[in-house]
Amino acid sequence: MVDLRKAFVVAVLVIATVGISAGAANAAALEVPSLLKRFGLKANSSGVTYYGKVNSRKSACKRERRVKVVRKSKRGQRRVFLGRTAGKGRFRIVLPGADLGRGTYVAKLKRDSFRDDGKRVVCRRSKLGDLKVG
Numbered sequence: 070m071v072d073l074r075k076a077f078v079v080a081v082l083v084i085a086t087v088g089i090s091a092g093a094a095n096a097a098a099l100e101v102p103s104l105l106k107r108f109g110l111k112a113n114s115s116g117v118t119y120y121g122k123v124n125s126r127k128s129a130c131k132r133e134r135r136v137k138v139v140r141k142s143k144r145g146q147r148r149v150f151l152g153r154t155a156g157k158g159r160f161r162i163v164l165p166g167a168d169l170g171r172g173t174y175v176a177k178l179k180r181d182s183f184r185d186d187g188k189r190v191v192c193r194r195s196k197l198g199d200l201k202v203g
């Protein structure tokens with residue numbers, strides 16, 4: 070009976086230790102703000118161009134970030150495109166022959182994380198837009 074109690078106590082201590090160390094690893098993550106600094110769209114007879122720029126104090130938070138442009142209307146929300154930023158945080162996509170629909174356009178930057186010298190770095194998400202068309 071005593072052996073079962075000791076085993077139970079040891080198991081609880083092991084689980085608690087693993088939980089504390091996992092929490093400490095997450096607490097050590099560096100959160101870096103990322104901002105969509107500019108977002109716009111141009112429409113002409115050849116199509117629609119969406120463009121913008123991501124700004125962050127960490128250059129890795131600018132490169133290869135996922136950007137999603139969404140059109141909100143009375144019928145709901147619809148993704149217009151999903152792309153990635155270039156080396157300096159800029160994105161630009163041309164949709165030839167596309168028609169610019171009525172609604173509010175919003176650019177969203179997804180959260181991203183990576184390791185830098187053994188530390189976890191989290192690039193925060195951001196949202197910019199409210200470009201009204203129609």
